[in-house]
Amino acid sequence: MISQSNSYAIIPGERFVAGEIFAMNEETGRGKISRDFLALSMLALTALCLGLLLNQMRNHPLPLVYQSKAEGLQRAVERISQNKAAPVSLAGKNLTLETFREIVEQRKALILDARPEIFHRLGHVPGAVSLSREDFENRYIKLRGILEKDKNQPLVVYCAGSDCEESELVQQALAKLNFTNVAVFRGGWAAWTQAGLPKETP
Amino acid sequence: MDTGRSSKGNPVSTILDNPRFLHILRWIIAGIFLYAGIRKIQAPEAFADSIATFQLLPKELINLLALGLPPFEIIVAVLLLTDWKKREAAFSILVTCIIFTLALTQGLLRGLPIDCGCMGSGEPSTWHTGLSLTRDLLLLSTAWIVYRKS
Numbered sequence: 410m411i412s413q414s415n416s417y418a419i420i421p422g423e424r425f426v427a428g429e430i431f432a433m434n435e436e437t438g439r440g441k442i443s444r445d446f447l448a449l450s451m452l453a454l455t456a457l458c459l460g461l462l463l464n465q466m467r468n469h470p471l472p473l474v475y476q477s478k479a480e481g482l483q484r485a486v487e488r489i490s491q492n493k494a495a496p497v498s499l500a501g502k503n504l505t506l507e508t509f510r511e512i513v514e515q516r517k518a519l520i521l522d523a524r525p526e527i528f529h530r531l532g533h534v535p536g537a538v539s540l541s542r543e544d545f546e547n548r549y550i551k552l553r554g555i556l557e558k559d560k561n562q563p564l565v566v567y568c569a570g571s572d573c574e575e576s577e578l579v580q581q582a583l584a585k586l587n588f589t590n591v592a593v594f595r596g597g598w599a600a601w602t603q604a605g606l607p608k609e610t611p
Numbered sequence: 612m613d614t615g616r617s618s619k620g621n622p623v624s625t626i627l628d629n630p631r632f633l634h635i636l637r638w639i640i641a642g643i644f645l646y647a648g649i650r651k652i653q654a655p656e657a658f659a660d661s662i663a664t665f666q667l668l669p670k671e672l673i674n675l676l677a678l679g680l681p682p683f684e685i686i687v688a689v690l691l692l693t694d695w696k697k698r699e700a701a702f703s704i705l706v707t708c709i710i711f712t713l714a715l716t717q718g719l720l721r722g723l724p725i726d727c728g729c730m731g732s733g734e735p736s737t738w739h740t741g742l743s744l745t746r747d748l749l750l751l752s753t754a755w756i757v758y759r760k761s
Contacts, residue, residue, distance in 0.1 A: 441698075448699035449706055452690075456683035457675065463652070464678050471655045475673035478660060 497563045499592035504565065506604060509594045518563035519555065523575040524598065532608035534567065534601055542568075542575040545582060556588070564591045570599030633760050636753055637697065640704060641688040643750065647729055648684030651677075661726040665714050683707075691757075698761035705758050708751035715744045 464470045476484070497517045504512070512518050513534055520537035522529045526548075529539040538555075540548045549556070556564075564583065568575040576593045583591045594600075602608070626632055651658045659677035662668065668676065683703075690700035718725040719740055727743040 445702035457679035459682040460678035475670040
């Protein structure tokens with residue numbers, strides 16, 4: 410009589426092997442999870458190191474200890490108060506593109522756009538306000554508050570480019586109104602855009 | 612035994628075992644994590660603020676998490692797409708989702724105005740948090756599938 414043995418145990422030796430394989434699989438199952446946890450920890454550690462490294466490369470790296478929004482703002486206020494730059498003296502100067510760009514980016518002066526307002530609206534130097542030669546009186550009245558609060562504040566005028574005279578005319582008008590610190594950027598809008606610098610639209 | 616049918620013999624398993632389907636799932640998860648990681652790296656302070664809204668971690672750990680999690684997400688996303696470490700990556704994603712689920716749930720239970728901060732900061736609100744939880748559970752189930760089938 411041939412006994413019907415289990416499908417995986419035809420020969421005693423084979424059953425042993427099958428059992429062994431089964432046991433190995435179980436172990437590997439548990440082993441897999443702890444290996445996966447290990448991998449996770451390694452990944453987390455690597456990521457943390459990478460993150461800290463990247464942080465140091467930032468302009469304003471995140472401090473290691475978190476500050477609430479209120480604290481962060483307080484620190485910003487302190488930094489600003491310490492950073493009071495001396496006002497720039499521009500009287501009568503003709504500026505190069507580099508100097509002009511620095512003034513614009515660091516907001517060291519109020520930039521005045523002497524071109525007709527429509528051109529100003531189509532695109533102007535970031536932060537510039539329109540004080541067009543052609544509508545000077547009306548524009549001046551609108552800007553009176555900002556301008557007249559300090560007639561010694563640094564101002565820079567520009568127009569379309571080196572061929573237009575509007576920036577100089579506006580500068581002279583401002584000088585007659587007793588503004589003491591006005592410069593002209595002769596390169597104008599042409600130089601700014603040719604250098605690929607950003608435009609602003611209202 | 613029928614050939615051409617999976618051993619479990621039902622259509623859901625057939626889909627779940629399809630390598631192309633898993634491939635697509637991995638790409639979806641990896642894409643989400645890559646996008647989320649990049650957005651967070653761009654705005655670390657905002658991300659730290661959103662971690663703070665969970666009111667779980669002490670301030671010593673918040674910034675460390677804010678700095679470490681985005682690179683973690685990016686690395687894991689890339690690894691998920693390799694054949695070499697996709698199982699470990701899927702596991703990491705799974706664990707991340709579980710932890711996040713727990714964090715969100717405790718937030719909902721405590722009624723905290725949580726800003727998920729998952730893909731850049733949004734406005735904190737309970738409804739938003741519920742949405743984040745749903746999204747996260749979906750991600751979790753997907754990660755589970757990918758993990759088990761790796």
